[in-house]
Amino acid sequence: MKILIAGGGKVGSSLIRQLTTEGHEITLIDRSAGVLEEIMEQYDIIAVQGNSATMSVLEEAGVADANLLIAATDADEVNLLCCMTAHVMNPDVHTIARIRNPEYRDQSYLMRDRFALNMIINPEEEAAKEIARLLQLPGFMKIDMFARGSAEIAELKIGADSPLKGIPLSKLSASIRSQVLICAVQRDGQCITPDGNFVLQENDIAYVTGSQASLASLLDNLNILKRKVRQVLIVGGGRISYYLAKEMENSGIRATIVESDGKRCHELATVLPEVTVVQGDASSQEFLDSEGIENFDALVTLTGMDELNIVISLYGDARKVPVIITKLSHAENNRVLDTLPIGSVISPKELICSSLVRYVRAMQNKEGAAQTIHMIANGQGEAIEFIVDEETKHIGEPLKDLKIKPNVLVVSISRGWNSELPHGNSTFRLGDNVVIVTNGDTKILQLNDIFED
Amino acid sequence: MNYKMIGKILSPLLLIEVAFMVPALALCLYDGSRAAARGFIIAMIATVAVAGILRLLTRNAPAGFYAREGLVLTGLTWIVMSILGCLPFCISGEIPSFIDALFEMVSGFTTTGSSILPEVESLSRGILYWRSFSHWVGGMGVLVFLMAIVPLSGKNEGFTLHILRAESPGPSVGKLVPRMKNTARILYWLYVALTVLDFLFLMLGGMPWFEALCHAFGTAGTGGFGVKNDSFGSYSPYLVNVTTVFMLLFGVNFSCYYLLLLKRFRDVFADEELRTYIGIVIASTVMITLSIKGLYPTLGEAIRHAAFQVGSIISTTGYGTTNTDLWPPFVKALMLFLMISGASAGSTGGGMKVARIILAMKALRRNIHENLHPSEVSRVRFNKAPVDERVIKNLNGYLIAYFSIIILSFIVVSLDGFSVETNISAVLATFNNIGPGFDAVGATSNFGAYGTLSKLVFIADMLAGRLEIFPILILASRSTWTRR
Structure with a gap:
């Protein structure tokens, strides 16, 4: 298929990696020659420099015979205009726009037809939904739902004292008394499809399938069921934090958001009446201590800096916060991080790429x-x-x-x-x-x- | 440096070379020229052996492949293919000296067409075919051919862009379509179609099929090896004119033909490089005709010779119809300019490329302008679009390398004692992949008289000229071979 991608940012480039390996013909549009050059050197694509919302650039990129346009520049308005313009030039092209600003969220769903959009992607909202799901089922690092929730795949890190360790998989169900299946194992950065003779080791990450009930009983039998999350500390007051707080409004989980920017705190306090908003510098451990970090059931680090998120999560682990979720925007070098106790890793761009x-x-x-x-x-x-x-x-x-x-x-x-x-x-x-x-x-x-x- | 991955890609390339030798071998067997057949068989066995050993050594090659590997691969490919490709020449005994055979092969692959042979009519047809076919392969590039038939996929498949850039001429090479494989296929289809067309036109003019085939290969690759001692001297005016047209056609950027197929005529005719190219051709033909009209009985004949020579030099082919050494100095000066300018970027021709000359002139004009108005900010434009400053920077690097190589080679080959005119034209003719020069290396003469050192210099010049200098310079740079 011929696919145009507008914007060579994080989402753009990891999409290109996925889609080129699947054999699609990709044309990338970006304003910056440097970005284009860098991506051209990595992937087998063609690049067009310019503003993706203009007819001349879209024409040069070949919108006339393209099948799909994915607008993922950093400006929502440009993405919308880009999709509308492309639709005028070629009514058959499918368009997908990234809309991140919460203020546009509702209206863009309502005006989908008017904007000529086939799909709207919102990485921050998807990430927030994923985090909310993890908070409701603590113990697993990640849960993926299938068949409208009747089957799930959960990610489970094998600790030093895990009862799953050292038993061949064929004998596993007897010893853990749950109907679950280990469907994949990640070891030393490799993904293995295990057979019955496979034996789990410490630091493996196992992917477990089963119904929701059997996964819950697995947690029970493994004695890793953590107490239900009632208090969550969210570090960083960005868009994900907003969506996450919204998601949890009616779930009985109390959220506290820490944000360093006073103006943003004010905005959040305005739109999120149920949430405690605290202004302060979360990189300071004294500050986290003064907020009583050890009293929270969960810590979610969502600042714009991966390094800061990792450091705060490590500190949370040191203060024995039971559930930790870390957002990483650059998750490519994840293998190094596998051994760090930073809990579940959420990468908005990977979630978006999947969909x-x-x-x-x-x-x-x-x-x-x-x-x-x-x-x-x-x-x-x-x-x-x-x-x-x-x-x-x-x-x-x-x-x-x-x-x-x-x-x-x-x-x-x-x-x-x-x-x-x-x-x-x-x-x-x-x-x-x-x-x-x-x-x-x-x-x-x-x-x-x-x-x- | 990922040597194993380089070897792993080199191995199928050598098998392609063996496949290319098959028709030559078949011709030898058909003609009963046993020595030549033996040469091809031994060369094919040796090449398959080298490919096999490379394959065995590189079974577990790691995946990393980047710009540096791409450039080294390109340089090495051309050297290894030339060394193995010249084996039939020496083993058959038709070119006994290895250095001479290598010179001839490199001259073939780089589409130069300079020869060390005093006469070619006594060579067997298989050898003649192989000489001409090497032009055709070298014209579009063998790595591009590989990319057209197998996907060079991998984790960093973007590296194929570096190969395309290294192997196709021009200051800013791009793909025609997103997938490199499809780009390479389009280029080769256009190339094959134009070659077949040339072959048919030559056949229509009554040229025997074998000669038509060899000349079509030589014209398509803008090479210049012929099958006659006097090149095009004894062919009819029709054949000369057909070849003039096709030489000029192969000197045009192939993306223009692609745009024609897409019916984007306006883009083609607005192309600044194409207009300049046509302008240079017409202006030089007129000036040369005026200078030589006294030497020929009719004006028509003068025009024919002038146009053929302009087409032959600007497209860097190097065929001849007449002894250009007898032409006046002004014409020779014009021809030296045409040698340097060369054909269009993205064509099969060599030289500096018209696009680079346009860009260099525009950058120079901007420099002058900036001296007068120091605070003005201006962009160099090409085809109305602003040119990235990095392209200008690379162009400056290219120009420095270009003239340094010419001067250095000129000094070294002067040791052999030929005239200054001979030496400078020999260096320009090999480095720009033209073929014959003037005086002792002129149309009626050859490069055989030079010493071994000079021949090695010419070999390096031809390779550097064909591969846009940098892949060959990189092979000679110490930081390429040291650990990262």
Whole structure:
């Protein structure tokens, strides 16, 4: 497909990485020659310099025969204008705009047709939703939902005293008394699809599938269920903090936001009456102590600086805050951070990339496209949800008789509100939601791609 | 430096070279020229062996591949391919000396067309085919060919841009379409189509198929190796005119043809480089015709010779119809200018490129202007768009390197005792990938008389000229080979 991307920032460049490996033809538009040059040297794309909201630049970039335009410059207004202009020049082009300003949020959903948008992406809002979900189910580092929530994949770090350690996976379910499946393991930066003889080690990150109930019972049996989060300390008063506070308004979690800028504090206090807003410098440990950091159930670091977020999270860990969530904007070098006790890592740009890649794949094959895609293990693996339809091969045949590609694992089959862990006698039936996990070596675009034949 | 990855890409390139030798071998077998056939068979076995060893040594190559690796790969590819490609010449005994054979091969791949052979009509057809075909491969670039048929994918696939930049001529090389593979394919399709067209036009003029094929290869790559001792001297006016037109066509930026296919005629005719190129061609043809009209019986014949020579030099092909050494000094001076200017960026021709001359002149004009109005801020523009200051900076670097190499080579080759005219024209003709020069290396003569040192200098000049200097200079730079 021919895809135009306006804006070579963080989202733009990681999208390019994803989409070029999937074989799309990318044209990048940016104002800065330096940005274009840098990205051109890394990826096989073509670049156009200029303002992406102007007709001449869009024409030069080839909007006339493009299939999709993703406007992700740093200005919402430019993104909107860019999509509208492109739509005028080529009514068939799909447009996606990044809208981050909360003030535009509601109206841009209402005016989607007027703005000619097929999709609106809001990295900060997605990140806030993800964080809220983690706060409601503490104990896991990350939770991805499938089949409208009837199946989940949770990320679990194996600690030094974890009872999961040292047992072959085939014997695991007996010893932990829960119906769950370890579908992928991240070890030393590599994503492994484990088999029954695989043994977990300390510092592995395991991806566990199961229904919500069985995952909750797993937490129970592993004695890692942490007390419910009631008090959360949010460091940084940016957009994610705003959306997060909004998300939690009715959840019974009390939020305290620490922000150094007095004016921003005032704004937040105006729009978020339920939230305690504190003005102060969170990089000062005395200040955090004076705010009583050790009394909070959770610490979420959302400042604009990755380094500061890491340092504050480390301090939170030292003060024994049970749940820690750290936002990192530059998450590429995550491997180094795996060993640090900074809790769950949230990267808004990766969340957005997942949903954009899903959109692109769905455009590419209208039939049998993925319902949900979640990147796991720093983007090295993918968990993908499909619906079994008339086109699906091998309906009704037991899994044990099917030849499934290596490094692909069927991790859940959901029927209605029930989901089951697949075993040898499980079958696919029409309308089932199927979740598969692959380690990225094999590209799975349709459910039929998992079969060898 | 990721040597293993370089080797891993080099290996299939060598197999491509072997595949290119197959038609030459078939011709040798068909003609029964056993010595030449033996030369090709041994060369093919040696090349396959080298490719195999490289393959074995580079099985577990790490993934990192960056600008530096791309430039080194380009330089090494051309050197290794020339060394293996010259084996048929020496093994067959048709060019017994290794240095002479290497000179001939490098001259072929770099589309220079300078020869050390006093006469070519006694060579076997397989060898003649290989000489001419090397022009065709070298014209568009063998790495571009590789990129067209296999995806050089990897984690940093953007490095292919560095290869395109290193192998295609011009101050600012870009892709035609987002995917490098598709860009390379478009370039090669255009190239093949124009070559076939040239071949058909030559056949229509009654040229035997083998000669038409070799001349089409030589014209397409803007090389200049012929199959006759007098180059184009004995061909009919029709064949001369057809070749004039095609030489000029191959000196045009290929992206112009792509734009024509997209029906963007206005963009093509507004192209500043194309207009300047056409302007230079017309102006020099007129001036040369006026200077030489006394030497030929009719004005038509003078125009024909002048136009052919202008096309031959500006496109850096190097075919000849007549002994240009007899032409007056003013014409020779014009021809030296055409040698330096060369063809358009993004064509198969060599030289400094018209685009660079335009840019250099505009930058110079700005410098003069800035001296008069020190506080004025102005941009150099090309095709109405402002030119990035880095392009100007790179251009300055290129010009310094260009003239330093010319001066240095001129001093070294002067040791052999030929006249100043011979030496300067020999350096310009090899470095700009033209072919023949003047006087002792003129149209009726060859480079065979130079000593080994001079020949090595010419070989380096031809490679540096074809690859836009830097990939070859980088091979000679110590920081390339030291650890990062």
